[in-house]
Amino acid sequence: MYELIKLSEQCYYIESPSKVGIYKQSDNDVYLIDSGSDKNSAKKTLKICSENNWNIKGIINTHAHADHIGGNAFIQDKTQCDIFCSSIELPFINHTILNPVSIYGGYYPKEMEHKFFLAENSKAQDIDSTTFPEELETFDISGHSLGMIAIKTPDNIAFLGDIVSSETIINKYGITYLLDIKKHLQSLDFVENMSADKFVMSHVETVNDIKPLIKLNRDKIYEICNVICDYAKEPTTFDSLLQKLFYHYDLRMCVRQHSLVGSTVRSYLSYLKNEGKIATIIDDNLIYYKTI
Numbered sequence: 603m604y605e606l607i608k609l610s611e612q613c614y615y616i617e618s619p620s621k622v623g624i625y626k627q628s629d630n631d632v633y634l635i636d637s638g639s640d641k642n643s644a645k646k647t648l649k650i651c652s653e654n655n656w657n658i659k660g661i662i663n664t665h666a667h668a669d670h671i672g673g674n675a676f677i678q679d680k681t682q683c684d685i686f687c688s689s690i691e692l693p694f695i696n697h698t699i700l701n702p703v704s705i706y707g708g709y710y711p712k713e714m715e716h717k718f719f720l721a722e723n724s725k726a727q728d729i730d731s732t733t734f735p736e737e738l739e740t741f742d743i744s745g746h747s748l749g750m751i752a753i754k755t756p757d758n759i760a761f762l763g764d765i766v767s768s769e770t771i772i773n774k775y776g777i778t779y780l781l782d783i784k785k786h787l788q789s790l791d792f793v794e795n796m797s798a799d800k801f802v803m804s805h806v807e808t809v810n811d812i813k814p815l816i817k818l819n820r821d822k823i824y825e826i827c828n829v830i831c832d833y834a835k836e837p838t839t840f841d842s843l844l845q846k847l848f849y850h851y852d853l854r855m856c857v858r859q860h861s862l863v864g865s866t867v868r869s870y871l872s873y874l875k876n877e878g879k880i881a882t883i884i885d886d887n888l889i890y891y892k893t894i
Contacts, residue, residue: 603616603617604616604650605617606654606737606884607651607808609802610759610799610800611626612625612755612756612757612759613625613626613757613802614626615635615745616646618646619634619669620639620643620672620675620805621804622634622643622647623635623636623753623761624656625662625735625738626656627659627792628739630656631653631657631660631798632656632657632659633658633659633660633662633735634658634660634661634766635661635664635802636664636670636763637670637671637673637674638669639672639717640668640672641672641788643673644672644674644677645671645676647888657681659683659684660685660733660734660735660797661673661674661683661684661685662686662687662738662831663685663687663691664687664688664731664751664752664753664762664763664804665687665746665749665750666687666691666695666701666766667701667764668698668701668717668718668719668720668721669718670763670764671695671728672717673720673721674721674722675722676722677873678725681818684731684733684840685726685727686726686727686729686731686752687725687726687728687729687751687758688742688750688815689728689749690727690744690748691747691749692727692728694746696726698720698721698722701720701848702714702719702861705861705865707741707868708859709819712794713856713858714857718858725792728859729835730803737756738755739754741753741792742784743763743765743793744763744785745780745781745782745783745784745786745788745789746779747781747783748767748781750765750789751872752796757799758797758799758800759798759800760793760796760800762793762802762806763800763803763862764803765789765790765803765817766793766812766816768806768807769818771806772818772819772822775853776847776850776851776852777826777847777851777853777863777866777867779862779863779866780823780866780870781865781869783823783870783872784876784877785821786813786887787883790819790820794816795810801843803815813857826870827873830843830847830871830874831880832893833846833847833850833884834893835882835893837890838892839890839891840889841894844890847867848863863865871891875891878894879894880893881893881894
């Protein structure tokens with residue numbers, strides 16, 4: 603863990619619970635791609651950079667989830683580096699309270715005050731800023747979050763954040779977090795046709811060919827859609843549906859899982875409703891979902 607892995611002459615990553623990418627702009631200047639999940643990860647990242655005589659010029663966040671920005675504040679405080687992200691992710695990095703609020707759907711209980719939901723605030727700016735390294739290409743791959751981006755380096759390495767989950771994660775958790783199902787499916791299509799020598803994801807092994815992972819994740823989304831539609835053949839409330847999905851995927855209920863999976867299931871229901879596959883019925887001040 604926390605081993606420095608070389609990808610190309612300009613690119614590396616630090617193996618950790620949430621990978622930290624490194625783009626080497628010059629002999630001494632580097633940009634981090636995400637900053638890890640917490641202060642401990644940040645300290646190890648700084649140590650590795652120091653050992654290699656690398657100056658951290660900036661951090662580029664693929665998106666604002668806490669396990670990707672957890673090292674931002676500590677690294678920025680120590681190095682005064684810039685932090686960049688897409689415009690819609692900016693408030694979630696500068697005001698990290700928005701992350702648990704958005705996932706919970708209201709002000710959150712104490713259980714959500716956890717490093718995977720709530721990071722420290724840092725000061726980020728838009729990737730459209732004139733100080734952003736112009737040689738890097740960025741692409742909108744939102745869906746997992748409102749404005750997740752891919753970063754492609756001049757030597758053809760693509761950093762893709764949380765665009766896909768591994769087979770192990772999918773089998774363990776069943777329903778992985780997504781915000782906009784339709785947009786995520788479009789992003790999967792886009793990345794499937796992206797050309798790169800290596801594809802680096804935050805929680806998945808680096809691969810030369812991403813197509814099998816794209817198919818695995820796309821198929822899982824369609825499976826979950828079908829399971830929801832099956833359970834909604836008879837009108838069902840959200841809580842009843844969520845309970846059935848927890849049993850179906852052998853998940854254990856707690857406040858955090860209820861928030862994370864529940865938020866994702868709401869996104870699936872919105873997607874299915876917008877696609878004309880599920881209808882809502884209001885009866886006796888309850889909302890029921892019914893497959894059309």
